[in-house]
Every structure is written in structure tokens, then in C-alpha cells.
Amino acid sequence: MPHIDIIGGGMAGLALGIQLQQKGYNTTIYEQHSVAGGLCTSWQRGAYTFNGCLHWVLGARSGISFYHFWKELFDIDQLSFYMPTERVVFDVPLPDKNGCKKFFFYTNINQFEHYLLSIAPEDATEIAHWCKQVRMIMPLLDYLPPVWPDKLLARTKLALKMIRLLPLLPFMRQWGKLTNRTYSQRFNNVFLRKAISMLYDAEMRMTVLIFAQAYAAKQVAQYPIGGSAYFASQLVARYSSLGGTLRLSAKVKNIIVSNNKAQGVVLSNGERTMADFVVSAADWHWTVFDALGGQYLNKALSRLQHPPKDEVFFSYCRLFIGVALPMTDVPHFARIATEPITLPDGTHYDHLEVETYNNDPTLAPHGCVTMAVNLLTREGEWWISLRKNNISAYRETKQQLETELLQRLEQYYGAEWRSRVEVTDVVTPATFYRYTGNFWGSSQGWSPRPDITKRLPIGYTLPQLHNFMLCGHWTEAGGGIPVAIYSARKVAKLIELNFRK
Ligand SMILES: Cc1cc2nc3c(=O)[nH]c(=O)nc-3n(C[C@H](O)[C@H](O)[C@H](O)COP(=O)(O)OP(=O)(O)OC[C@H]3O[C@@H](n4cnc5c(N)ncnc54)[C@H](O)[C@@H]3O)c2cc1C
Numbered sequence: 001m002p003h004i005d006i007i008g009g010g011m012a013g014l015a016l017g018i019q020l021q022q023k024g025y026n027t028t029i030y031e032q033h034s035v036a037g038g039l040c041t042s043w044q045r046g047a048y049t050f051n052g053c054l055h056w057v058l059g060a061r062s063g064i065s066f067y068h069f070w071k072e073l074f075d076i077d078q079l080s081f082y083m084p085t086e087r088v089v090f091d092v093p094l095p096d097k098n099g100c101k102k103f104f105f106y107t108n109i110n111q112f113e114h115y116l117l118s119i120a121p122e123d124a125t126e127i128a129h130w131c132k133q134v135r136m137i138m139p140l141l142d143y144l145p146p147v148w149p150d151k152l153l154a155r156t157k158l159a160l161k162m163i164r165l166l167p168l169l170p171f172m173r174q175w176g177k178l179t180n181r182t183y184s185q186r187f188n189n190v191f192l193r194k195a196i197s198m199l200y201d202a203e204m205r206m207t208v209l210i211f212a213q214a215y216a217a218k219q220v221a222q223y224p225i226g227g228s229a230y231f232a233s234q235l236v237a238r239y240s241s242l243g244g245t246l247r248l249s250a251k252v253k254n255i256i257v258s259n260n261k262a263q264g265v266v267l268s269n270g271e272r273t274m275a276d277f278v279v280s281a282a283d284w285h286w287t288v289f290d291a292l293g294g295q296y297l298n299k300a301l302s303r304l305q306h307p308p309k310d311e312v313f314f315s316y317c318r319l320f321i322g323v324a325l326p327m328t329d330v331p332h333f334a335r336i337a338t339e340p341i342t343l344p345d346g347t348h349y350d351h352l353e354v355e356t357y358n359n360d361p362t363l364a365p366h367g368c369v370t371m372a373v374n375l376l377t378r379e380g381e382w383w384i385s386l387r388k389n390n391i392s393a394y395r396e397t398k399q400q401l402e403t404e405l406l407q408r409l410e411q412y413y414g415a416e417w418r419s420r421v422e423v424t425d426v427v428t429p430a431t432f433y434r435y436t437g438n439f440w441g442s443s444q445g446w447s448p449r450p451d452i453t454k455r456l457p458i459g460y461t462l463p464q465l466h467n468f469m470l471c472g473h474w475t476e477a478g479g480g481i482p483v484a485i486y487s488a489r490k491v492a493k494l495i496e497l498n499f500r501k
Contacts, residue, residue: 002277009036035248090198133210253267262277279470312439383430399426472488
């Protein structure tokens with residue numbers, strides 16, 4: 001059987017390895033880091049595990065096609081998941097009509113609608129309109145994206161069922177251009193108007209937010225107990241059990257091409273490998289402009305050598321904290337009102353997003369908890385060049401950020417909380433870049449576009465280059481691990497077709 005080299009042992013590379021091994025191909029995954037999983041990772045600090053990635057996995061439970069995609073890779077049903085009653089609880093700078101300055105973003109759509117009506121009855125029509133969209137999308141998730149069966153009759157039946165997706169067209173047209181900030185202006189109630197403008201930690205498209213609400217309401221996206229590295233390790237185990245070769249600490253320097261055909265890879269230690277086909281499940285920008293030296297471009301790809309900042313999804317600065325307190329009385333996911341803070345990269349926040357992993361006993365010793373403060377930023381390039389050009393200034397900047405964040409958290413959670421902080425760690429876009437190579441430290445590839453059905457300029461193939469494909473969260477719209485494994489599934493099928501020719 002043909003041999004396939006896969007660059008990158010993130011979720012996409014691992015999923016592709018599994019799909020191809022199952023189809024009988026021989027594969028080798030080259031991963032630059034000493035562990036696989038890519039962005040989907042966690043790490044230890046003392047007795048605490050810091051969950052570096054997942055707050056939810058789409059397809060954790062049946063009712064959405066991604067569940068079937070996970071089942072193709074491993075037995076996801078044997079994992080435990082958690083779904084909070086409220087997806088987010090956040091402080092609003094003014095009170096609702098009952099004097100409460102918190103907004104509860106309930107998971108259950110009926111509970112959410114009742115809650116909204118109770119605080120803003122004057123907006124009943126708009127509230128009903130919004131919740132109707134979420135309910136309309138929930139049953140459609142089974143077909144998004146469709147899992148096409150091999151048999152013709154079954155395929156035809158599914159194609160007929162797809163007519164149910166037609167209501168999505170007017171939905172995309174109506175909601176595609178709205179963000180939570182522009183949508184909030186439709187509400188009369190001032191508390192609700194403010195709260196809707198704060199639904200996401202930055203301005204986000206309403207189509208994305210409504211889909212996320214539908215996932216939560218249907219309980220098909222949940223947090224995996226054990227955290228991100230444990231989740232990724234399920235794919236590593238499955239890949240190894242199928243006979244795949246995972247080479248860790250194996251950084252690829254470039255891709256060997258002869259007569260416009262990819263033929264293998266060169267590792268940073270000079271080792272050369274030969275293969276019948278090469279897939280890069282690593283960062284697309286590195287692949288196109290470094291590993292292939294910018295030889296295989298078209299106009300759209302050339303433009304993206306220096307993309308506009310808002311086309312690349314946010315990166316993060318994150319402060320991780322291990323606290324010797326159970327913190328069972330705080331919401332799992334909160335946005336708390338604190339003194340405003342401006343990152344040295346210029347990004348401003350008037351509140352902090354805090355995850356408290358009081359739902360996952362595996363991450364901390366009994367009676368203790370891990371927490372993470374998330375600061376979204378589009379200034380990845382700033383952090384990466386600071387680290388590259390002045391490592392001591394970079395370290396000082398991280399230290400200062402930690403001090404400022406802990407001060408604000410102490411004001412919010414109290415001096416007792418501060419005295420129980422046992423370990424901390426700060427990551428920045430430069431950390432994401434260093435460990436995974438993602439362009440500007442992007443956490444999910446591209447930003448969502450106004451029309452999420454529109455094709456991205458990056459596809460699976462590159463102009464004029466044969467025996468080569470791209471895979472991973474840069475190759476599909478939507479971002480996240482579902483997109484990574486979905487792309488792997490598609491690439492595996494395309495490779496199969498290629499070798500059948
Ligand atoms: C803080 C955070 C929270 C997130 N939360 C969620 C969430 O709740 N749900 C969700 O679905 N998604 C979430 N995501 C997004 C998700 O983690 C990513 O979209 C997904 O993991 C991308 O997988 P990938 O395999 O495409 O890319 P990556 O994870 O980037 O994998 C690429 C791999 O290639 C390797 N590589 C790069 N260059 C080379 C080279 N030269 N040689 C060898 N190997 C190389 C890298 O080391 C890496 O392992 C989050 C991301 C972040 C950062």
C-alpha cells in the first residue's frame with residue numbers, strides 16, 4: 001500500500017492518520033513537539049493540570065453529524081462529559097429590573113426564553129424571534145454536515161431529507177451580517193441591550209452565536225472530563241493501535257518536490273524521508289511560504305501572505321491558576337467586572353473572562369481547583385516578535401501581566417482567595433506559535449466570515465502541486481476540532497480516490 005507522510009500531530013493529523021490506517025495505508029506522522037495533540041493540550045504545574053484548550057467538544061453526544069465522525073475515530077461514548085446549566089454568567093454594568101447585575105446565558109432554550117421574558121417583557125417579539133431561530137436549527141444539526149452513506153438508495157434518501165435545510169438560506173441572509181453588538185440595538189430594554197452586546201468576549205457574528213446556542217441547547221457540545229490532553233490521547237492511542245508511526249520531536253523543515261510532485265519531507269536534523277503522498281496538517285502559512293518556499297500560489301493565496309488582522313481568528317493571553325480552594329459556588333464560565341486592563345499589545349478589556357474548572361475533579365487535588373483567565377487578542381504578531389527580538393522584555397511583560405491580573409482577581413474573589421493561590425502560568429500568542437506553529441498564534445484558523453457557506457481561499461490542494469494536500473483547521477470555515485477532524489475525513493477520502501485512479 002502507498003506510504004503517506006503527515007506533517008503535524010494535532011487533532012487533524014491524528015484523525016487523518018487513523019482514517020488512512022483504517023483504509024489500509026501506511027502512514028507516518030511527524031510532530032515537532034514532544035507530545036501530540038497540537039493546540040488540544042494540557043500541562044502539569046505542581047499538583048495541578050492546566051487545561052490549555054477545550055471548553056467544549058462538538059459531537060460529544062449523538063444528535064449532530066460530528067458525533068458520527070468521532071465514532072469513526074474512537075469510542076467517544078466511554079468518555080465523561082459535562083454541560084453546565086449556564087454557558088456563561090457575566091456581570092453587566094447596570095441592573096436588570098429586579099436589581100440583579102448578572103446575565104445568565106442559560107443552556108436550555110426554554111429556560112433562556114423564560115429568563116429573557118422575565119427581565120424584558122417589552123422585548124417579547126424580538127426574544128421569540130431569536131429563540132425561534134435556535135429551535136429551528138436544533139433538529140437540522142443531524143445533517144450538518146451530512147454523513148453520506150455509500151449505498152445509492154441511502155444516499156438518495158438522505159439527499160431528499162436535506163430539503164429540511166432550506167430554512168437555513170433565509171436565516172443566513174437575515175442574520176449573517178448581524179453581530180451581537182449590532183443585534184443588541186434592536187432591544188428596548190437597556191439591561192438586555194447591554195448584555196447582548198457582551199454575549200461574546202469580542203464582537204461576534206450572530207449566526208455563530210445562534211449555532212452555538214443550538215449545540216448547547218441540544219447538549220451535543222460538552223466539556224470532556226479529563227481535559228484537552230486526555231482527550232487528544234484517545235486519538236494517539238487509537239492511531240498507535242492501528243499500526244501508525246508517530247514520530248515526536250520530529251520537526252519538518254521542508255517538503256521534497258520533484259516534477260511538481262510531493263515526494264517526502266526533510267526534517268530539521270537533515271533526515272530525508274520518501275513517500276507516495278504528503279499531507280500537511282500543520283499551519284498553512286508555514287506550509288505554503290516556508291516548507292514549499294512560496295512556489296505553489298495563486299492570486300488569492302499570495303494576498304494572504306500578509307492577511308488583514310481581522311481575517312485570522314483571535315489568539316489568547318491566558319493566566320492559569322491553581323488554587324487551594326474548591327470554588328464550587330462560582331460559575332464554571334464567567335465574565336467578571338473588574339478594573340479595566342489594557343494589554344501591552346494595546347488590546348483593552350473592561351472585564352475578565354474566567355473559567356473555573358470546578359466541574360472536573362481530575363485537574364486538581366481534592367478541595368482545590370484550576371482557573372484560567374482568557375484574554376482574546378488579534379495582536380499575535382506583536383507577541384511573537386517581542387519574544388523573538390527581546391526575550392527578557394517578553395518575560396518581564398508576562399510577569400507584569402500576571403501581577404496585574406492577580407490584583408484584579410484578588411479585588412473580585414478576596415484576599416483569602418489570593419492567599420490560596422499555589423501555582424500560576426501565563427501563555428501568550430507567542431506560546432501558541434512556539435508550540436504549534438499557528439500563524440499569529442491563531443486559536444482556530446480563520447475568523448468566521450459574514451457568509452459562512454462561502455468557500456475559503458485555502459482549499460485542500462495547492463495550484464500545480466500533485467501528491468500533496470493540506471488538512472486541519474485552516475482548510476475549512478468554522479474553526480475548532482470538529483473542523484480539524486472533518487477536514488481529515490475529507491482528505492482521507494480524496495487520497496483514496498487519488499490512488500484508485
Ligand atoms: C485556548 C483555546 C481554546 C480552544 N477551545 C476549543 C473548544 O472548546 N472547542 C474546539 O472545538 N476547539 C477549540 N479550540 C480550537 C482547537 O484547539 C483547534 O482548532 C484544533 O485543535 C486545531 O487542530 P489542528 O490539528 O488543525 O491544528 P494544530 O492543533 O495547530 O496542529 C498542528 C500540529 O502541527 C505541528 N507542526 C507544526 N509545524 C510543524 C513542523 N514543521 N513539523 C512537524 N510538526 C509541525 C504542531 O506542533 C501541531 O501539533 C481552542 C483553541 C485554543 C487555543
